[in-house]
Amino acid sequence: MTSIDMPWTLQLVIVGFLLFGALVALIGSWGLAKLPDIYTRLHGPTKASTLGVGCTLIGSLLYFSHQQGGVSFQEALVTIFLFATAPVSAHMMGKAALRRRLKGVPGTRNMPDR
Amino acid sequence: MALLYAITLGVLTTCGVYLLLRARTFTVILGLTLLSHAVNLYLFASGRLVSSAPAIIGLSEQPADPLPQALVLTAIVIGFAMTAFVVVLALKAAVELRNDHVDGENPDEDLA
């Protein structure tokens, strides 16, 4: 880390984003580890991929924008790409789970059984 | 750091070699891949471990040794080519020989 001659307010904002992002992602992964069935677990990574990574990226965007004296847009690109691809992963994994006739946790409503 | 890195390589190598010595092609390929990870990291380490100093002119005072990086890049590519090749070959052999044993003569297969 090279230069830290950054206004403390900006630092605070960046730190806030980074910490928040990390916490959200941690909760998402906690969910992945804890939730009872595959269908509920599928919701975990959505958190990481959206808000978790998103906030980290915003923090990074702010940091590098200040560092390079201009707006750093590359973080935005990462977000766009992630938002485009992550739902497909979830979709395909969900289909795979259905295909393998995985059972939902007892009490799951409308469990498809076709 | 050096010790941690070295131990990690040791674990990777141990796992890779152990898998190499198992009796199925697929496992052997797993072992080869792990081993090649370890080897690439080892080759990489021959330039010493440097933080925050990519071998790009103008970024840092003492850039990392670029040569091992170039070598590892070549090694990764060659490793990729070889892995792809050996995977397909293993598949071909498994289909033709009707199993994926690598441990000695198999009475089930006929080498016509």
Add this chain to the structure above:
Amino acid sequence: MIATIVPIAMALFAVAALLNLYRLAIGPDIVDRILALDTLMINSIALIVLSNIWMGFGMLFELALLIALMGFVSTVAMSKYLLRGDVIE
């Protein structure tokens, strides 16, 4: 401040990755494991972005970019394999 917080954030993501690996190990189904790997990949994007700040050059953006854009290909390949028994037909 950033210098102290970034490692903490990284540690949090690393814990998240450890949790992912835990799920990967226990399964129980293969889909759970794929999901765990997918999540791990996404968490690693954050790890890379944080490392990027930590190192201070912005040399790792492309890496994050590529994981975001191409990382899902392997997840798709595995899911499709489970779905159909093949990947390309």
Add this chain to the structure above:
Amino acid sequence: MPLALIILLPLTGACLPALMQGRSSRLLASVSAIPALLSLLMLLSWLPHVASGGDTIVQQLTWLPSLGLNVAFRLDGLGLLFALLITGIGCLILLYARYYFEGEDSVARFFTLTLLFMSAMLGIVLSENLLFMLVFWELTSLVSFLLIGYNTDRQAARLGARMSLVITAGGGLALLGGVVLLGQAAGSYELSAVLAAGDRIRAHEHYGLMLNLILLGAFTKSAQFPFHLWLPHAMSAPTPVSAYLHSATMVKAGLFLVARLHPALGDTSAWFHLVTLTGMVTLMLGAFVAMFMHDMKGLLAYSTVSHLGLIMLLLGLGTPMALAAALFHLLCHALFKAPLFMMAGYVEHATGTRDMRRINGMWRFMPAMMVLSGISAAAMAGLPLMSGYLSKKMLFTESLQVSTPDWAVVVIPLWVTLAGLFSVAYSIRIFHNVFFNGRPIDLPVWPPHVTGSAALSPIALLAVATLLVGLAPQQAYTTLIQPAFTAARQALVAPYDVSTLGGNVPMAMSLIALAGGALFYRTRDPLFRFHARLPEVDAKEIFDWVMRRTIALSQRRVFQLENGSLQRYLTFIVITVVLLVGLELVAVTHWHGGLPLGPLDPLTVMSALLLCLAAIGVVVFHHYRLPALLLLGVTGLFVTLAFARFSAPDLALTQLMVEVMAVVIMMLALSFLPQTSPRESTRTRMGRDLAIAGLIGSGVTAFSFAILTRPQQTISDFFLANSVPGGGGTNVVNVILVDFRGFDTLGEITVLGIAAVAVFAFTRDLQLKERVVDTQPGHWVAEPHPIMLSTVARLVLPIALLVSAYIFLRGHNLPGGGFIAGLITAVALTLQYMAGGLVWAQQRMLTAFRPLIGAGLLIAVATGLGSWLFGYPFLTSAHGHVTLPLIGEFELATAMLFDLGVYATVVGSTLLILANLGKLMTVAGPGKEIG
């Protein structure tokens, strides 16, 4: 007159019969006789010179002087004696063969081989250079092999041929060793030098080995015990061959060699013991066995063995005249044994058998033959006035001359007398049993088919020669033996009167032998009965059994190692590494090289932990393939992170893309493999493997620790300094790849291209009869191309191409480059395959992958070759700044063009592999080529 001509005549003459396939034996014999006779005449023309004690003639041509191997010929008394025997008896054999093969077709082979043999044999006796002599030595073994196996359809012939080849050529190998040692001890392979260096040779540190090896060569060739076994089985050859090779000439080569090298090696205790004892055993054994042989040729063969032993014994004795006696007996033996063989051949022809128990009373049918054979048999028995009488008396005389060691003084005279007794007995037997001894019993050919009298001419000529030597021994001695003796001793020998030799004791010994032999023959019936009760031992069977056992054993031993188990081979390799490297590492005193270890941070610790856990996970889950593959993916991801962590963004990018591609390829392959593999290893096996793997792992740990803590001096400063001014890029890694070490990169993409083409080649005709996993396609979610996937895939493709372009263009200055760009493109296109199916995607894209690979390679090479135009070496780069309106200044480097080649090759290779792997899945199956 060049001596080479003597050898070359029969050698080139050997072609004549070969060109006259299918002609009669009469014509072939006449044609073959021409070169043989010419050689004989040339030799005879040298006889006066040699007999008068003229100089040794040496003629030389350089061939391989570095090796000491020269084309060098030598003619002295010893060589001439043998050469005359070879050509003289050879001519008679050709004459004999004319009748022997009468009426048979395709006998050209015999005449060719016989001439070839004659020339080889002449080569042995006329060589001045010992290595050159070896060439002919081995040639005689080979020709003998071919001649023994002449009747290829008979198993006995094949076996006998192989046996003789193995023994004689094997001996030849030993001889090669001995000769090399001898040459080194003497400083030259030229006989003149070797024979003059006797004292130095005998004092040489390797004298014993040298002697043993050379004698091994000589003993095998001359059928000395225990190598005599091949000779009786060589009797499967046609009789002319037996008469020529296996009694008169080839078997004498060993004797020739011993006589020849006597000045260099002889007259030591080792020499005496080896040569004399071997000769004694062979002499007695041959004589004893010969007595009990019922087969005519067998008897003659064993008697030959016995006589060879006798001569060998004489050569070993070391008494002044023993050598002369040996040479004299050698001459006599050739003269009387050849006609006996010829006789046996005729009788076999006439009667259809060689069994003397059935052949009796032949005098009625072939009286002339009876008379002629009688002369030879008498000579063999050593009857007075016959050649053999004199030689045997010389033997007895010399046996009495032995003064040391003590045992020999008594044993040798007794021994030779006993052997003489046996030889008398079998001589009587072959003559009496064939021509007398009552009437024939149950002959296959009846009445015996009698050969014309002209056919007897060779026998007659040899009988006359026998008589001549017997009647005028002194003349024979002075013209033939004396020069040979002189040459063999390498010293002037005073003239010697054969008729005055000996005294009463040798005479008595002769008489005892004669009388005892006659008595022995009288009492043969009980002896035969006794002998018949002895267990029968067939050397050929034993040889074959030993061979088969050896081969079976070899197979088992080899199979124990090379059993087709990859695991075993890998274990060998790994253990070798552990051993070799481990023993070296014991000497390492300082593993820590002095540099500080470097601070730890929590992220790195955690990542390292995760990487280790994932790797261990792969091991734990290796029976379940998909989970193992996922864990492998985790390791790949963390290796990527490690590269990122330690300042190698290029590596991280590459590793990531390779990882994605590799997972897809493995997934593709996995659908043909079983999902799980059974647990097969035992616990001990697993423990052993784990121990080995752990050793290797700790080795790697120790090595990397040692390296990481050692200070470094490297050539890399040059790259950092020259990257911008010389290579025109700030990303030093990329500049190394495309410029400093562009040659490596060219090689690397070649590897990738070849791998892809190889995959194409070997999946082209692969027929997948069944898929290992069953797919159950009917499930409601299992549609082939989910809309969501295909839509996003279409969206990703142009974006990925954009990213490709970005990564490609920045590569020279920032992390990126052609290889990563190529992989991005390839992965994006792979996604299209997955989303829309192979056929769908193939219809929409450029599919000429192989030409793309070729073009990529050619672009890269052409870029490199471009520098030739400017007089620079291959791959010399150029770069410069270009200014365009609107755009401004930007940089162009030839390296970029090189990188374009890399890009094309990577895209082509990756997709070629993928498409062909995917093709295996298509229902359509193989047929149309893809890529």
Add this chain to the structure above:
Amino acid sequence: MNHALILPILLPLITGAGQLLFYQAPFALQRLLGFASTFWLVLLGIWCLQVAGNGEHLVYHAGDWPAPFGIVLILDRLSAVMLALTAVLGFCCLLYASNGGDQRGAHFHALFQFQLAGLNGAFLTGDLFNLFVFFEILLIASYALLLHGGGRARSRAGLHYVIINLVGSALFLIALGTLYGLTGTLNMADLAQRVAQAPPGDVPLLAAASLLLLVVFGVKAAILPLLFWLPRAYSAASAPVAALFAIMTKVGIYAILRVFLLVFALGEAPINETAWGWLWPLALFTLALGGIGVLGSNSLRTLTAYLVVLSVGTLLATISFATQESLGAALFYLIHSTGMTAVFFLLADLLGQQREEGYDNFTATGPIGHRWLLGTVFFFAAIAMVGLPPFSGFVSKAWILQASAQESQGFWLWGVLLAAALLTLIAVSRTGSSWFWRPGDMARPYPLERGPLTLVSSMVGLNGLLAVFGEPVMGYLELTAQQLLDPHAYIAAVLPEAFVARQEVAP
């Protein structure tokens, strides 16, 4: 700088790439291209022999970067010999393959050219990592060629061959990493100097790295106990490929010579002593195993594969004496054995095609076509193989015996070498007598391919010529050995300044 120096690599590379680019062109054209390239390689090989014959090292700086920074190619006598041998062998194999064998799989010609490029690169490069790269090229091409023609035996043997060589490559990289980590350079000449000046604490590590390299090259060269992949792989390959593979083990031997006589040869106590110490017993056992394997083989191709093992054992045992005479003898034997094992692989195919059953299997007995003609060819080939006069095997054996007689341990080699020759003799005489003597002619023999027969006969003849005109060859090889034993000349050629500097320091 003479650009022809890089042509042995570029020419086949371009040809191969061109054959891929125009893969739809008529097959005859592809074949012709391959021939043209290989023919030029033969001419280049002769040129190299001539140029290197002056005793100078020709250096080519790829990319115009000075050594040790850029990659240099170095042509010395050894490289020239290997290049010429490869070219001639390649040409013969290509001739044999063009009889139809090249059409039994895809892209034979392109792969063949790549194989040649890899081989030539390995022989020319002066950079250790570049050597690794060329090893990979020649290996991947050999994997592909091994599988040419398809079939289960090939798949299986090929898989083992590939995996073992991948492990070998991993070890190679570890050795490279160690060497670079300790010395900071990759150029072999530079490495030699730095290894010699290494601090004492690093020497055991460097020695360990050198032994790793020994294992790597030992796997390629097929030395005990690393050779077990070989018999099946070689006997499974199609004839022209197996014949070309005769040079593959020699690459390992070349690498051993190059690395251990240059990189680890300097200093007060050269590291290569350790390697010779290991090489000697291992090579002897290899030789013995080769002999036993030859005897125990059940087909002619397996027998030939073990002959390869035998020749490797002989070569390495001789090399491990590391004297001028032994190296010269070894190189002569290398040429001889490469040619003869190639001949035997081709011959096995030629004969196998004419046998009514069993192809080249020894257990099968049946009539054989053109018995006398083929029998004669086999007879001469067998004589040449066993090392009986007047073929070059005899000369090389005599030379090896002479060279090793001067060593105290040399007699072990004598014993094993002569015994192995005897075992070979037993094996081939059994084969010959049971194939050509036992059963009769085939009633209606398959048509005899004249081209391949002529080729094989000429190759045997060539072996004879090597003996007849052996003196200049021996002279050349002796000088080659002399050059090999003088690494300073090599280093001076590659690193002129460094050499001058060193000379000035040294009194």
Add this chain to the structure above:
Amino acid sequence: MTISRRSRQYWLPRPLFSLFLALLWLLMVNDFSMAHVLLGLALGVAIPVVTHAFWPEEAKIKRPLPLLRYLLVLLLDILRSNLVVALRILRPARHLRPGFFVYPLTLDDDFAITILASTISLTPGTVSLHYDSEANTLLVHALHLEDEAEAIASIRERYEIPLEEIFR
């Protein structure tokens, strides 16, 4: 479907997308110089031409502005539902009432449907699992499903109707 090389369809198959790519390029290189604008535009034109065969349908997005508003709404929703779901995850699992529901679509364009399905997945708490092309329905899993009808209505109102507007 073959398109003449002369036509605008061939050389500029989807102008908006070309602009989008050019924009992406500029964001990626993070350099808004003239050279990069030109290069981005060139790539933006060239890449759709090269990849047109993979994506032959005509562009459906007619109005980009509502799309921006849609994205804004999406971002807010992501933030909101993230918090909700975070609380759900942290509480014991027995409080969860997970369930599936079938969402009947009114959209009929593949691209629009994909965006909707992605939106559903991106907002924590719901994941779209399967698209039934015959019934034109999406199968959705909700982490906490209290009222099926309400969930459907919410999706319809917040996302599908705006999307219909964009893709009309």
